[in-house]
Amino acid sequence: MAFSPDGETLASASDDNTVKLWNFQLEDLIGRSCDWLDSYFVKQSPELLMDLTICQKHNADWVKQAAPTLIANADNYLVQGKAQKTALEWYEQAMQWDTDFTFASEDRLNKLVNFRKNSQKIEDEDKDLPIIVQHFQAITSLDPPLQQTISEIESSWGSLCRAGSLENQAQAVLFACEEAIERAPFRPSSADNRGLAYALTGNTQAAIADFKTYIDRTTNQDKKAQRQQWVEALEKGENPFTPEVLESLRPE
Numbered sequence: 001m002a003f004s005p006d007g008e009t010l011a012s013a014s015d016d017n018t019v020k021l022w023n024f025q026l027e028d029l030i031g032r033s034c035d036w037l038d039s040y041f042v043k044q045s046p047e048l049l050m051d052l053t054i055c056q057k058h059n060a061d062w063v064k065q066a067a068p069t070l071i072a073n074a075d076n077y078l079v080q081g082k083a084q085k086t087a088l089e090w091y092e093q094a095m096q097w098d099t100d101f102t103f104a105s106e107d108r109l110n111k112l113v114n115f116r117k118n119s120q121k122i123e124d125e126d127k128d129l130p131i132i133v134q135h136f137q138a139i140t141s142l143d144p145p146l147q148q149t150i151s152e153i154e155s156s157w158g159s160l161c162r163a164g165s166l167e168n169q170a171q172a173v174l175f176a177c178e179e180a181i182e183r184a185p186f187r188p189s190s191a192d193n194r195g196l197a198y199a200l201t202g203n204t205q206a207a208i209a210d211f212k213t214y215i216d217r218t219t220n221q222d223k224k225a226q227r228q229q230w231v232e233a234l235e236k237g238e239n240p241f242t243p244e245v246l247e248s249l250r251p252e
Contacts, residue, residue, distance in 0.1 A: 031058045038062060046070040050093055067098035072147035078112040079119075079153045103143060111138045112146070119156035122163050123251060129164060133172055136160055140175060154183045161193040166250050170200035188217040192227070196249075199234065199241060208234050 001012045003024070010022040023029075034041075034055035041049045046066030049055060056063055074090035077083065091105035118132040136157070139146055157180035164173025177194035184190050195210030211227045211234075218224055233240035 027054065030054050034058045042066045043069055045073070047073060047090055063097035067094040067101060068144065068147075070094040070097070071101065071144060075108075075112060075146055078109060079116050081116060084109055084113065101144065108142060111135070111142065115139050116153075119153060119159075122156065122159045127163070129167055129169060130172075132160065133164070133169075133176075136176055136179075140179065154180075155187075155189075157183060158187070158190050158193045161197055165193070165197045165200050166246055168200075170197040173197065174201060186217075188214050191217070192223075195227075196241075199230070199239075204234050204237075 001010060003010055008023070008025050010024045012020050012022065014020075031054075034052070035058075037055075038059065041052075041055065042062055042065045046063075046069045049062065049066055070090050071094045074087040074094070077087045077090070087109060088105055091103075091108065095101045095103075095105070114135040115138070118135045121127045121132060157176045161173050161177035161180055164170060164176065174197050177190075177197045180187075180190045181194055191210040191213040195207045195214060198204075198210060199207035208231050211231050215224050215227050215231070218227075230240045
């Protein structure tokens with residue numbers, strides 16, 4: 001093998017008596033590398049694209065396509081409790097890449113930080129449920145919407161739904177029950193928690209449907225039998241949720 005004097009061509013000789021010339025222009029090779037990584041940059045880790053200006057120049061459409069993912073990654077950074085400064089930088093970069101995004105980055109950051117803090121307080125005995133509800137509601141109005149990918153944060157919606165229902169505030173947390181279903185539609189507990197909230201707010205038919213969904217999906221035979229009893233009582237127009245039953249459902 002040998003390089004040309006200008007370093008832009010590589011010649012390779014083979015034992016089959018052939019010689020091949022290879023284009024070795026660095027910018028061209030990097031451009032090809034950018035092409036190989038386009039999906040990774042756009043759909044998974046657009047933050048890596050921030051420092052690769054040559055890739056940004058190679059395909060100007062990428063940065064606009066990558067902006068929503070960069071915002072989602074910043075969101076998840078915050079709900080994991082990671083560096084706030086980094087998340088702010090990603091928000092600002094996303095808004096430069098796509099000027100259609102015009103949200104207040106510090107306001108979004110504060111809402112997500114409070115969301116995380118209050119997610120951890122749901123099971124506390126001294127929790128201030130109205131404050132928790134307030135911070136959860138603030139998340140539902142984010143534009144662009146929060147794109148959660150973290151299971152423990154997704155389950156927070158279901159936890160608020162259940163905790164609020166057992167604290168006689170089912171109507172106030174019903175929005176959280178709906179969020180839990182939307183974010184984890186196939187999780188049995190999502191239907192179970194919403195069913196409880198529906199039952200306590202007088203939406204009997206919807207409660208029955210959710211409890212039946214839970215019965216079909218759960219493998220816990222004791223809970224399956226208990227929910228079946230609730231369904232039968234609701235179908236008869238009875239209220240199975242006595243104070244004693246609600247107390248037994250509260251976490252120890």
